[in-house]
Amino acid sequence: MSRVVQPGNAANERMTGKNGTVHISAKADYGMRALLELVAAYRVDPLQLVKGEAIATAQQVPVKFLEGILRQLRQSGIVASQRGADGGYRLDRDPSDVTIADVVRALDGPLAAVRGNRPEDVEYPGASEHLREVWIAVRAAMRHVLEGISLEDVALNRLPSDVTELLAEPGAWQRRKP
Amino acid sequence: MSRVVQPGNAANERMTGKNGTVHISAKADYGMRALLELVAAYRVDPLQLVKGEAIATAQQVPVKFLEGILRQLRQSGIVASQRGADGGYRLDRDPSDVTIADVVRALDGPLAAVRGNRPEDVEYPGASEHLREVWIAVRAAMRHVLEGISLEDVALNRLPSDVTELLAEPGAWQRRKP
């Protein structure tokens, strides 16, 4: 509808709808951004509360949608909340103790799936006998990255060394030729 | 109408539609399996044609759906086809020259997306300034695995060393505790 485009992707091509085998959903993206706002507050005072609307305006995210995300994060024990005037949200765990995988799993469920099944559950006949190992490896790579980065790492821009090596690979910042 | 997945039912559950931020679609899964059948034929005779229905029954995949997949793979230059009696499909490139990333891109488009946009296109304000690096790293990790494995590697079960290291990680074959 109103095409809420991020302030960075100007005259690029439209990628309408869901695209990509690894897809960071709006929930995961908004959730991470909300949590990074809470990390900033946490570093001032670990018990400081931030209102949902403050987070929403700071990150330019629909406020009612964000409320649902924050509720899920609370139910997963990542965030604590308080109601009433001067209420709000805060981190309930140390930022160094919450990984991106924690956040993604809390909001979107399991990291990886093959046709809706867990990778270790699929069976392959005949010539595709060893395909399962491939999907397991994909999931393992995903876990390796997402479980190795904490909220603190992102907030302070201090990513693990193997992750920065990934970023230093040639062409990591460009898209592949179609 | 609880859509809750029973955790104890191992054999046949479907996990309720699409799930997972890395999702290997039916197209990618079926496409890989079809190609591995074609690799087996290729090793006998690189020009040998295999009928769509033969592939479908060998891999237990819906025929008409597979036809569309094979057509996409032909349009991407991965397979060749011939019509008429004694027609069929064959690999059009050497199995060592086709990576899993090639297949996935041919069938499902770009490897990674953040809310439908390319990871390098999203822009983050304030506290989430460095979130983009994370998504870029996720995509780089995906590329590193999928561009490093060829059809031949899977057919002969000779995965690259860094991939087998991923598979040897403790817990790689088990799901994480919910």
Add this chain to the structure above:
DNA sequence: TACCTTTGCTATCGACATACTAGGGAAAGC
């Protein structure tokens, strides 16, 4: 030529997920 086989293509379908919005209700504090 007529006929059969096999791929090529388009259109369509139901089911479900995604990304929201609406409109309240419940608690905390003054």
Add this chain to the structure above:
DNA sequence: GCTTTCCCTAGTATGTCGATAGCAAAGGTA
């Protein structure tokens, strides 16, 4: 009480995904 804030359920628009049907086009065979 009253206000503020989070909590919750339900609903909607849109799109994708997995799959099927039907027919056209290309190639071989008699």
